[in-house]
Structure formats: structure tokens, C-alpha cells
Amino acid sequence: MPFYHKLGKIPPKRHTQFRKENGDLYYEQLFGTIGFDGMSTNMYHEYRPTMVKEIKKQYSVAPKVAKENNIQSYRFRGFQVPQFDDYLESRKVVLTNSDCNVILSAPRKSTEDYFYKNTDADEVIFIHKGSGKLRTMLGNIEFKYGDYLVIPRGMIYKLDFNDEDNRLFIVESYSPVYTPKRYRNWFGQLLEHSPYCERDIRRPEELETHNEKGDFLIKIKKKNEIIEMVYASHPFDVVGYDGFNYPYAFSIHDFEPITGRIHLPPPIHQTFESAGFVICSFVPRLYDYHPDSIPAPYNHSNIDSDEVLYYVDGDFMSRNDIAPGHISLHPAGIPHGPHPGAAERSIGEKETEELAVMVDTFKPLMVTEEAMKIADEDYYKSWLE
Numbered sequence: 298m299p300f301y302h303k304l305g306k307i308p309p310k311r312h313t314q315f316r317k318e319n320g321d322l323y324y325e326q327l328f329g330t331i332g333f334d335g336m337s338t339n340m341y342h343e344y345r346p347t348m349v350k351e352i353k354k355q356y357s358v359a360p361k362v363a364k365e366n367n368i369q370s371y372r373f374r375g376f377q378v379p380q381f382d383d384y385l386e387s388r389k390v391v392l393t394n395s396d397c398n399v400i401l402s403a404p405r406k407s408t409e410d411y412f413y414k415n416t417d418a419d420e421v422i423f424i425h426k427g428s429g430k431l432r433t434m435l436g437n438i439e440f441k442y443g444d445y446l447v448i449p450r451g452m453i454y455k456l457d458f459n460d461e462d463n464r465l466f467i468v469e470s471y472s473p474v475y476t477p478k479r480y481r482n483w484f485g486q487l488l489e490h491s492p493y494c495e496r497d498i499r500r501p502e503e504l505e506t507h508n509e510k511g512d513f514l515i516k517i518k519k520k521n522e523i524i525e526m527v528y529a530s531h532p533f534d535v536v537g538y539d540g541f542n543y544p545y546a547f548s549i550h551d552f553e554p555i556t557g558r559i560h561l562p563p564p565i566h567q568t569f570e571s572a573g574f575v576i577c578s579f580v581p582r583l584y585d586y587h588p589d590s591i592p593a594p595y596n597h598s599n600i601d602s603d604e605v606l607y608y609v610d611g612d613f614m615s616r617n618d619i620a621p622g623h624i625s626l627h628p629a630g631i632p633h634g635p636h637p638g639a640a641e642r643s644i645g646e647k648e649t650e651e652l653a654v655m656v657d658t659f660k661p662l663m664v665t666e667e668a669m670k671i672a673d674e675d676y677y678k679s680w681l682e
Contacts, residue, residue: 299497300485301584304436305504305537311339327349328435328451328542330473336449338435338540342510344530350512351527359521360390360398368630369439372676373668374609374662376402376464376622382406384456385516385523388467391668392605392626394660396573399605399624411514411525412532415450418469418518421569421576422446423549423654425609425622427463429585431456435543436501443549443609443652447474447569448540453515453532466607472572473483480602489648490555492568497551501543507531530552549609549652549666554582559590566655574602577655581611583648593643603628603662604655611651615639617679629661637682 308315315323324345329337380385380403392399398418407429428441433454441445448454450473480491485633487494532567547568555565566577584592593615604627606613613619615635627633635643664672 300501300545301539303537303539304501305341305460305506305535307339307341307537307539308469314572316386320475323536328538328540330450333471338538338542340435340535340538342530343506343534343536344510346530346532348529349526353514353525355522355524357522358385358388358518360393360663361666362393362663363666367626367661367664368628369674370628370631370633370677371624371625371664372619372671372673373624374620374622374671375466375624376620378403378667380405380461384408389667390665391671392603392662393574394658394662395663396571396658396660397656398467398469399656399662400465400469402463402467404456404458404463404465405459405461406528406571407457411516412453412455413471413516413518414453415448415518416672417450417520418471419450419474419571420446420448421468421470421474423466423609424605425464427458427460427465429456429458429463429668431544431546432505432533433501433544434535435504435538437503437505438499438501438544438546440546445547445568446544446548447547448544449473454543457470462489466654468574468576470571470573473662474569474571474576475578477567477570477575479638492553492555492565493551499546499548499549501545504535504537505533506536509534533620549578549580549654552578552580554580556583557585558587559585560592560594561585561655563655573660574656574658577657579606579613579651579653579654579655581648581650584643584646586596591640591644592646592649593635593640596632598632599627599630601628602657602659604633604657605662607654607656609652609654611631611649611653613653614643614649615640616644626662626664634680637676
């Protein structure tokens, strides 16, 4: 994150003695990315964060690719992904490349008997259905419908759900996820033309500090495998921290749309960026107001990127036969545009209530076996008149 946050108790200076009431030292840990060049946080633990008691199972969760070189447009019916009690078991990779994984998840239960840590990737979790609490070693955040949860790599966390009807759209990024550069000044502050600002970003407020030893199971993801490790102290034993590297939440409902007299291109919807892709938010907004405008998007060529659109709610004006939870994939190499009749229907319309999340990748996406289970393989024919 491009701004500083502090929670709990910390010493006046970094890397100096910080003692408990009994005179023992708290254990300092630097939590950073990109070596010592990226965003970092200094945290202070009750116990050493290095005490591993046992290494248990290690198993693959690598996605199985069905189509490695894909140029076919697809629709995937996301709500057909089955529900699972377990959070990790529920995560199904539907699209993948060397920069990211696009995942659908429908967990029924909270993460109860283990903690989870993704050492490879930042995670952006979009809450389509459900509510609850993200619990992390750096504090807790309440979440609900429409929230993005941005979780840096290496963060130990749990998800506590309020009920069993949960639907998540997840993007794993192998490079850090940031706010877009063009929205920030040289100091990292979000500028006046940004569609959101710092006050829209919800940082951890509740620091959950456990001073206890025992057997604590952490499931760690590394190189497409889950490794189960038992730690000797509770992972949530941080008494305080400060820095720039922490989880946060941002609601899609707080994204303020940018509009114009004629149709503006998708970058106006950009919400996050990484080295390999961008994430955009399509939200309710006024349509273009030139007297001869066509609010539906013009046909355009996907030459450099694959476009993934996850439909959340409302009537998406450029597509026919689209429902919540559907995903459309328009791959690089071919043009795409509105379905037949969509441009004509849009003329004269004043506003839209659509809600969607878009992921544009700079490398081609491979289609997995899990995606083919929910695929409409005739979708590419839906532009025929």
C-alpha cells in the first residue's frame, strides 16, 4: 500500500530493544517484498516466528490445463462450481498463466483447524456472496458483498464466514498488487482524478494477539504445492507493527466511475495493477452524453491481452444471455465487441446498473479442466447474426 499504517504497541526506533513487562524481549520481524526494495512492515511477536515443530503432508494443487494455446472465446457459468466445506478445497483455478491464477471458490465453512499462507502470490479476493471477517497476523477486517480483500504474499490468515452461502472470485498475482501509477503522485498519494482515495481503503483495525504455545497447523502454498507445517506458537501473536505492507479492503461500491461525452476505453475502470495484469471495476454509472453517442463499446482487437470479465450483478448492456457468476473470456489475437443488437439497444439509454470485475492479462491465459466443466463451448458463435 502507498501509505503508512500503525497498530498496537511498538518501540520508538526500529531494530532496538523492545521489552515486555517481565524484561523479556519481543521478537522483531521484517515482513517485506522484493527483497529489501518493496513495501515492508516491522512487527513484534510474543514468541519467535521461526519455531517449526513438524513438517507434515506436501501435495500438489497445480491447475490441470485443458487448452494451453487458446484463441476461442468462452463463457463459464461460475455458480456451477460446487460448494465445499473446506476453503482451500473449494478454490478452483479456471484460468492460468505465469503471472496469475483466476480462481472461483464457494466455501461453506470458516477456516477453523488451520491457518493459510500463500508464499508465491498476492491475493485479491472479491466477495460476490457472503460476509464475515478476514483474520490475519496483522489484524482483522470485516468484509461483505462487493468487497475486494487485498492480501499480500506471506500473510498468514483465516476467513470467518457468517453463513454457508459464499461465492468468491480470486486472482492470485505472482507480482505485487498496487494502486495504479497514474492515480498517484510522486509521494504515493492518490490524486484528485483517482476514482477512489485513501479514505475508501479499510485497513486492519482489530489486532488479535494470542500469547500461547501449542501445535498450530499452517498450510503453506509454494510452487503450486501445499505444505503442512506445525508451529510451536500461535501465528497471531503480534503485539504491534508499523509499515506499508498489510492487508486491506476496498468496496467496489466506493469506486467512482469516470464518464464522458463519448464512449471511453476500459482503462477508466482500472482499480488495481500488477506487472502482469490489471483489475478493473464496472459499476453503476451514467452513460455517454453526446447526442449521437453509442453507449455500448465499439468492436476492438485483443492483440496484446486476454480479457476476462466476471459478472456480478445488473444487466450488462454489451452481452446477451449473461447472468451473475458468469465469466467471459475473450483471448488475445481476435477482435471482440458487443453482441448483435446490443449497440442498437444502448442508443438513448441514460445509465446502467451493471456490476462486474475485469481482469486483463498481458500474457495468454490457459484454460483449465475445472473451467471446461462449466464452459459454454458454443459461446464463440454468439456473434453470428
